[in-house]
Amino acid sequence: xxxxxxxxxxxxxxxxxxxxxxxxxxxxxxxxxxxxxxxxxxxxxxxxxxxxxxxxxxxxxxxxxxxxxxxxxxxxxxxxxxxxxxxxxxxxxxxxxxxxxxxxxxxxxxxxxxxxxxxxxxxxxxxxxxxxxxxxxxxxxxxxxxxxxxxxxxxxxxxxxxxxxxxxxxxxxxxxxxxxxxxxxxxxxxxxxxxxxxxxxxxxxxxxxxxxxxxxxxxxxxxxxxxxxxxxxxxxxxxxxxxxxxxxxxxxxxxxxxxxxxxxxxxxxxxxxxxxxxxxxxxxxxxxxxxxxxxxxxxxxxxxxxxxxxxxxxxxxxxxxxxxxxxxxxxxxxxxxxxxxxxxxxxxxxxxxxxxxxxxxxxxxxxxxxxxxxxxxxxxxxxxxxxxxxxxxxxxxxxxxx
Numbered sequence: 253x254x255x256x257x258x259x260x261x262x263x264x265x266x267x268x269x270x271x272x273x274x275x276x277x278x279x280x281x282x283x284x285x286x287x288x289x290x291x292x293x294x295x296x297x298x299x300x301x302x303x304x305x306x307x308x309x310x311x312x313x314x315x316x317x318x319x320x321x322x323x324x325x326x327x328x329x330x331x332x333x334x335x336x337x338x339x340x341x342x343x344x345x346x347x348x349x350x351x352x353x354x355x356x357x358x359x360x361x362x363x364x365x366x367x368x369x370x371x372x373x374x375x376x377x378x379x380x381x382x383x384x385x386x387x388x389x390x391x392x393x394x395x396x397x398x399x400x401x402x403x404x405x406x407x408x409x410x411x412x413x414x415x416x417x418x419x420x421x422x423x424x425x426x427x428x429x430x431x432x433x434x435x436x437x438x439x440x441x442x443x444x445x446x447x448x449x450x451x452x453x454x455x456x457x458x459x460x461x462x463x464x465x466x467x468x469x470x471x472x473x474x475x476x477x478x479x480x481x482x483x484x485x486x487x488x489x490x491x492x493x494x495x496x497x498x499x500x501x502x503x504x505x506x507x508x509x510x511x512x513x514x515x516x517x518x519x520x521x522x523x524x525x526x527x528x529x530x531x532x533x534x535x536x537x538x539x540x541x542x543x544x545x546x547x548x549x550x551x552x553x554x555x556x557x558x559x560x561x562x563x564x565x566x567x568x569x570x571x572x573x574x575x576x577x578x579x580x581x582x583x584x585x586x587x588x589x590x591x592x593x594x595x596x597x598x599x600x601x602x603x604x605x606x607x608x609x610x611x612x613x614x615x616x617x618x619x620x621x622x623x624x625x626x627x628x629x630x631x632x633x634x635x636x637x638x639x640x641x642x643x644x645x646x647x648x649x650x651x652x653x654x
Contacts, residue, residue, distance in 0.1 A: 273449025317509025326482030339511025371511025545637030
């Protein structure tokens with residue numbers, strides 16, 4: 253942040269995020285500090301939106317790691333879901349209570365860093381094979397990790413619980429050791445803040461730490477070496493940059509972020525199955541980096557929020573179109589070819605699964621992901637960050653055109 257204006261804007265933005273869980277009311281039995289609703293973004297204080305923002309923050313932590321590997325170092329990876337799974341099951345092994353499945357019941361300050369370190373260790377082990385290839389070949393190698401991971405997770409039932417029931421994961425509770433009452437718990441609703449609000453603030457604090465770490469890596473000698481390898485690896489090696497060493501470091505750092513993100517993600521879910529760590533999850537992270545803007549920390553944060561909130565936005569928009577069709581009028585005529593509401597109706601998006609033709613909401617979201625990736629690669633390679641730069645530069649020069 254090289255200007256006072258940027259610092260003030262960032263401070264106001266963080267203050268708004270911190271204020272969200274305290275405002276807007278929390279529903280029956282979940283009263284908050286104040287029922288005042290923040291203008292424009294006040295709807296985000298609702299519990300369901302807060303949960304989505306929390307998931308977006310967790311995804312942002314993982315995407316920051318992929319951005320370091322792909323955006324900074326230029327190494328295309330489709331194996332991010334594998335490293336998230338490593339982190340998730342490390343957290344389960346160390347943090348979950350003893351029972352039918354293995355678990356040591358250790359506190360969060362042990363299992364969360366360990367999840368990142370275990371994923372980083374695995375990343376460093378597989379990196380020597382991966383860094384010897386480039387481009388599409390590297391993508392295929394990392395893609396193989398996802399399928400290997402799915403097979404291992406599915407068959408290691410004593411750790412993962414298998415495909416049928418999965419397993420439970422440790423919650424976001426801070427204990428000094430194994431005492432009954434946690435030092436800090438996010439698993440119960442409070443007087444001033446709901447469960448979703450507590451989780452949001454806790455994850456937000458962790459996200460700020462990871463953002464600072466990623467930003468500082470980008471500005472150090474290591475970050476500049478990553479960028480040199482990305483832009484021209486042969487020239488970088490001629491200038492004395494050890495390509496193998498720095499690619500190894502990029503894989504290790506990226507895997508650490510992914511492992512921590514996977515551990516936090518399953519702590520929010522509470523229970524999941526091995527099939528969650530699949531290719532679609534890796535593609536989601538690729539979408540976050542490309543849509544947000546590869547190589548930029550700010551773009552990664554924008555992309556995470558956009559990709560996670562997009563399904564909810566599409567759902568809300570579809571429901572609004574449904575209501576408009578029921579009421580009739582000009583909007584109904586426009587909405588009719590977009591939304592399918594019955595057996596005799598045709599529309600792109602289907603709101604009656606099994607009855608009406610068209611794409612389900614899940615399928616529509618996947619199509620939108622693909623179209624957005626293509627659109628940003630063609631028209632705006634810097635993604636949402638590039639759009640933000642254009643808007644910012646326009647207002648910096650306004651009202652002049654030069």
